[in-house]
Amino acid sequence: QVHLVESGGGLAQPGGSLRLSCAASGRGFSGYGMGWFRQAPGKEREFVAVVSWNGGDTTYEDLVKGRFTISRDNAKNTVYLQMNSLKPEDTAVYYCAAGSYYDIRNDRKSMINYWGQGTQVTVSS
16 A cells, blocks of 8 residues: 655746655555646646656656656655746646556556645646
8 A cells, every 4th residue: 555645736937846746655665657647627637747666767748848857766755746847737736646657657547556635736927
């Protein structure tokens, strides 16, 4: 069982930055792919980024490529999402997920093992 808790959300101005963290407790963190999804009001939850169990592979949704960076620290059981050059359309609740790298990358939400509770990110001037 893995329990995920996100933090680091808040209000940012367009062009600004935020860093989200997802702390995991329980067994097996280092064996899972870890990802971030987001859900804007009235929209479905969508894939944002994923990192493999050892940090060697990453995949990003096209709209965040070059602006967001996902990373993980297995010694701290934590995954990060560095978000730069934020845009108003990045406003959403961001969710951390643990599961198969390929299930996360292919947006197979029903196959994902664990979810966090979400953290709100608002980009507005």
